[in-house]
Amino acid sequence: MSANASARPIEFRNTTLGATLAVIQAAEPTTLADAMHKMLGGMPDFFNGETVILDFGAVASMPERIDWPGLQSLLRRYRLQPIGVIRLPEAHHESARRAGLALIDPAQLAAQPPAEARARPVAATAPAPAPAAPERAPAPPPAPAAATPTMFVDRPLRSGQQVYARGTDLVLLGGVSPGAEVIADGSIHCYGPLRGRAIAGAQGDHGARIMASNFGPELVSIAGVYRTFDRGIPEAYAGKPTQVRLNGTDHTLNIDVLQLD
Incomplete structure (x- = not known):
């Protein structure tokens, strides 16, 4: 947060x-x-x-x-x-x-250990070997869990508003005004002006990214690594299509202009 x-x-x-x-x-x-x-x-x-x-x-x-x-x-x-x-x-x-x-x-x-770990019995002695069972066809793999749908926000966010995309990515179609705050456990995609606070990877996802078509936020953060712009946005990417992501080696923030042509 x-x-x-x-x-x-x-x-x-x-x-x-x-x-x-x-x-x-x-x-x-x-x-x-x-x-x-x-x-x-x-x-x-x-x-x-x-x-x-x-x-x-x-x-x-x-x-x-x-x-x-x-x-x-x-x-x-x-x-x-x-x-x-x-x-x-x-x-x-x-x-x-x-x-x-x-x-x-x-x-x-509080966080609980996984159900499998809680239910696993602890054997006092080694169990006797079970008799050989006839071969049978392998069980089909379990169906993949349904992914949390991406959250879309169609309207601009005004100052003081906050949106949190729990367990998913956040797509903003109308932009973010100064004083507003957007948070996502996944990545944030902003197709309007990004002027507020953008916090991606809120639960620690180091692979999350922030992408904006018009970059000008007050703060960006990924997995707890943040940068503020109290002195203004550097001219190199102010108002330009920009991507923010973590450097994989030292977990510093990389801010790069996107070449969309």
């Missing part, structure tokens, strides 16, 4: 439970509504019915009473389905239960 992400009243992350985690710094629906409108551009269909867990660990000043109906209504407005809470002060546990929200142990969100 970006260096200034923690300054936002709400931030969305993925979890090992398959639900979206909403890390909030304020519990008032009105404050969060303003932040979500700026971040998501007021698009009511930004999410696609995803389940969401509210994380209250960063709320500095908890109200005496939480407006659960207001919070749930706000999240559902963006097609999010609230199912639970974590790091909620104990004084609010009962009201959360009455609102139909589960109290989730934060440890459940």
Whole structure:
């Protein structure tokens, strides 16, 4: 995530439970509504019915009473389905239960070892050899897992908006304004002006790339290696078709003008 992400009243992350985690710094629906409108551009269909867990660990000043109906209504407005809470002060546990929200142990969100490793038994002694079985045709190879579809964003992203392509590439057809932020676990392709912050390989993919037809971002980052342009974009690639990728030897960022002719 970006260096200034923690300054936002709400931030969305993925979890090992398959639900979206909403890390909030304020519990008032009105404050969060303003932040979500700026971040998501007021698009009511930004999410696609995803389940969401509210994380209250960063709320500095908890109200005496939480407006659960207001919070749930706000999240559902963006097609999010609230199912639970974590790091909620104990004084609010009962009201959360009455609102139909589960109290989730934060440890459940930590990464788990693969199921195969957890299920593998440990033998105390060497097993006796099994009798020879008749030869049989080899089993067909398992079908490949379906790839996560590329995320396409057709409209320009305005200042304060954020888009995160979880587990896939991000294709931007309308450009990115200053102050906007685009994040992808894969690569980022921007066919309009790239003026905000572009973060590719967010989960550590060193092979991810950032490609823009009109290069002028505030920050680019691949797999945690970043570069800012506080003093402006170098003339060599300012406003030009440009590619950003990691150098395979020392993991520094390479920024190269694309020759499209």
